[in-house]
Amino acid sequence: MAREQGGAVEKENRPGFWRSSLNPWTVRTKNNPERVAFVLHRVTGFIILAFLLAHILETDSPVWSQIVYHVNGWAFWNHIMGIESGLAFRIGEFIVAGAVLFHAPNGIRLLLTEFFGVGVGRPGDPKPPYVPFTFTAAQRQWLYAVFVVWIVLWIIAGVIIFT
Amino acid sequence: MSSGKASSVQIWQYITAILLIGLLGFHLLERVPWIWGVSTMDQTLTAAFVYSDYVHFGWALLLLAYVALFHGLNGVRGMLLELRQGRMYTATINALFWIVFIVFAAIATLTVVKLPAYP
Numbered sequence: 482m483a484r485e486q487g488g489a490v491e492k493e494n495r496p497g498f499w500r501s502s503l504n505p506w507t508v509r510t511k512n513n514p515e516r517v518a519f520v521l522h523r524v525t526g527f528i529i530l531a532f533l534l535a536h537i538l539e540t541d542s543p544v545w546s547q548i549v550y551h552v553n554g555w556a557f558w559n560h561i562m563g564i565e566s567g568l569a570f571r572i573g574e575f576i577v578a579g580a581v582l583f584h585a586p587n588g589i590r591l592l593l594t595e596f597f598g599v600g601v602g603r604p605g606d607p608k609p610p611y612v613p614f615t616f617t618a619a620q621r622q623w624l625y626a627v628f629v630v631w632i633v634l635w636i637i638a639g640v641i642i643f644t
Numbered sequence: 645m646s647s648g649k650a651s652s653v654q655i656w657q658y659i660t661a662i663l664l665i666g667l668l669g670f671h672l673l674e675r676v677p678w679i680w681g682v683s684t685m686d687q688t689l690t691a692a693f694v695y696s697d698y699v700h701f702g703w704a705l706l707l708l709a710y711v712a713l714f715h716g717l718n719g720v721r722g723m724l725l726e727l728r729q730g731r732m733y734t735a736t737i738n739a740l741f742w743i744v745f746i747v748f749a750a751i752a753t754l755t756v757v758k759l760p761a762y763p
Contacts, residue, residue, distance in 0.1 A: 526716065527720070538751065541752070543759060555760065562689050566686055585669075588661050588664075641675070641677065
């Protein structure tokens with residue numbers, strides 16, 4: 482069943498850019514953890530980049546506050562940190578921490594498989610039931626480990642951020 | 645504007661990723677309170693603590709900013725180039741990449757170079 486989206490026809494078996502690479506809710510997760518990781522890697526990357534740009538401006542505040550507001554830079558830094566100790570900012574920090582703590586371990590898995598070429602199994606003749614060799618190779622176990630490590634580290638980060 | 649070979653740009657994405665593991669790992673450990681003998685994360689964000697970080701590890705923080713900016717912006721650049729193709733579109737995306745990179749890298753450099761002394 483094809484449907485119109487932004488002037489382009491999107492077929493169900495060939496989803497467009499948004500559905501296939503940036504929307505985690507449209508991923509069929511059954512026996513598809515690599516696709517889940519692919520979409521999460523992109524979404525968390527966006528979250529981290531948005532934070533990074535804001536973080537660079539924030540950490541420059543001791544410098545630019547002197548120019549813009551003519552105040553003591555470090556006094557202004559403490560003022561900003563006071564604002565950021567509020568609950569809304571802590572929730573934001575928790576979301577960014579979750580993004581980083583998924584993106585980094587999954588990035589290490591991608592480095593190992595794509596850059597160093599390990600954990601992807603040996604190529605061979607396809608035989609029924611035609612399961613790709615990469616799906617039975619070590620990278621699949623590493624991916625499950627990434628999900629476990631992510632949740633454990635995110636809980637620890639939550640304890641640090643909210644206490 | 646030349647965008648470089650896709651493969652060489654991707655290799656830089658992997659190289660920056662390897663650097664980020666160490667640099668960002670260190671940066672995050674700076675916020676873990678019990679490593680530094682304090683009780684809360686907020687205590688690792690006081691002016692005195694942060695100033696000390698800049699004095700001792702300013703070069704590492706600056707390298708982290710450059711590497712993270714390249715890695716993050718290049719990742720988004722790759723996604724935007726997936727969206728559509730075209731010589732003009734590619735040149736525009738590449739120009740935007742370098743403009744944003746240079747502006748934010750300059751701000752990061754200014755932070756370390758012009759940081760006021762802690763009273």
